[in-house]
Amino acid sequence: MQNIAATNKKAYHDYFIEETYEAGISLLGTEVKSLRQGRANLKDSYAIIKGTEIFLLNCHISPYSHGNIQNHDPVRTRKLLFHRKEIDKIWGKLSQKGFTLIPLKIYFKRGKVKVEIGLVKGKRKYEKRESIKAKEARREIERHLKQK
Numbered sequence: 001m002q003n004i005a006a007t008n009k010k011a012y013h014d015y016f017i018e019e020t021y022e023a024g025i026s027l028l029g030t031e032v033k034s035l036r037q038g039r040a041n042l043k044d045s046y047a048i049i050k051g052t053e054i055f056l057l058n059c060h061i062s063p064y065s066h067g068n069i070q071n072h073d074p075v076r077t078r079k080l081l082f083h084r085k086e087i088d089k090i091w092g093k094l095s096q097k098g099f100t101l102i103p104l105k106i107y108f109k110r111g112k113v114k115v116e117i118g119l120v121k122g123k124r125k126y127e128k129r130e131s132i133k134a135k136e137a138r139r140e141i142e143r144h145l146k147q148k
Helices: 009-014 029-036 082-092 125-147
Strands: 002-007 015-025 045-052 055-056 078-082 097-109 110-121
Touching: 002 029, 009 015, 009 045, 009 097, 009 110, 009 125, 015 082, 015 097, 029 097, 045 082, 055 082, 082 110
Parallel strands: none
Antiparallel strands: 002 097, 015 078, 015 110, 045 055, 045 097, 055 078, 097 110
16 A cells, blocks of 8 residues: 655656556655655656765755654655666666656655655656647546536
């Protein structure tokens, strides 16, 4: 059972999602408590590979409301927990032109915080318009079927 803490809705609009990976994330105690309250924002966040590790940048997790002076920095760099073979596989695909690593959602799985990372390729403006038209057409068809 998954308890979703945050989703990146903009990623589904701006990118073609080629593959998704699940990873753990290295967090502090107050960050986990803040995530349980659903106080996270994945907009404009991305992941990079440094050496043999993958890091999540620009992910905003608000400070815990009942925290003290040792509360965490909201936009600090966080390490993602991948197996070495997965990192090598991602590195091979990421080296191709146009691919990026974007977090799609943060959720709790059996009490642990997990991040779904997507290997994505950017959409152009006309491709975004086409996907919006297709979505509206699908809604219209469902509306007609529901009326009958």
